[in-house]
Amino acid sequence: MSEDTTEELMGATYRALCKHGYASLRMQDIADESTKSKAALHYHYESKHDLLVAFLEHLYEQFEADIGADCGDDPATQLVTFVEDRLTPRGDGQKEFQTALLEIKAQAPYDEAYRERLTEFDQLIFDRLRSILQRGIDHGVVDDEIEPEDTAAFLVEHINGAQLRNVTVGASLETARHRLRTYLTEQVLVASEMEHSDE
């Protein structure tokens, strides 16, 4: 399959998930969002499940490219930006997409292929946070009494919970973002770089 076709089908899958959710999604709904026929889709992907596994892989690659390398910026800024980005809706249909993604997450316990892909996402976010926190400690901008591993896991849990609560009971993502920023400022980052400039 050409790269253009892959891109097109992944875009169509995204739009179809936003429109129909996961549970009632049919291959025809995805075909309707693309220039391809349902038969053409089935030529590339045996089932809706196969296509969605490929879609999760595609999302992962995009996400990995998006977050770029862990270097450059000041680790304090990088930490706040990375965490806030996870709780900031981007583009059209982000709420609908998060909703469909939650349906896929809810299938993960029954579905090894989904679970593996979601575990990769979880691990990538965890690794990135741990690495930023470690650099933050090395640069004296993150409290050196925290354990990067524990705090990274705590943040991953928290991001998951804020997203879940937003989707299921409509809790504000903005307020959640604000609370998490307060946590970072008061509990993770050192009060001010000036105080620790000699570290």
Added chain:
Amino acid sequence: MSEDTTEELMGATYRALCKHGYASLRMQDIADESTKSKAALHYHYESKHDLLVAFLEHLYEQFEADIGADCGDDPATQLVTFVEDRLTPRGDGQKEFQTALLEIKAQAPYDEAYRERLTEFDQLIFDRLRSILQRGIDHGVVDDEIEPEDTAAFLVEHINGAQLRNVTVGASLETARHRLRTYLTEQVLVASEMEHSDE
């Protein structure tokens, strides 16, 4: 419907959800877990959806009774116990049940009746935490610089995230509980009651 019949059907629904999950659950599966026929179930509940809404209401009442009144115990102990209880598997099939409950949560954005019931749960946990935190401040065992409302919401988010991560990627609930306890001890509770016994 007699109270005994309600109890029986709610128990049957719990067991059927643990066995089959939510998506593929049929009224027959619930009947199979009870002494009633599928026709008898349909006499009381028009659809699987109606039965599950009643089930969520039943869970809520049970939960409300379980957590009892907010009084008596030392607020510091009460806070830690309440939070840890949310992340402690209880009884058989708890993991399976959490999995089915996540499927229902994932349907909440599409389903007002589910969303209303889940919002009640969320609100109950939030209210209880806020009230414990306020009593903790009044008793000098909770840091009086925290905002009970913000910290309660932060804890609700965190509990949601730890449960979600446990179900979807199999992250350890025990480790999550330990991390959250550390957060409570280091950031929410005052270092020791002795230091603040004059408050």
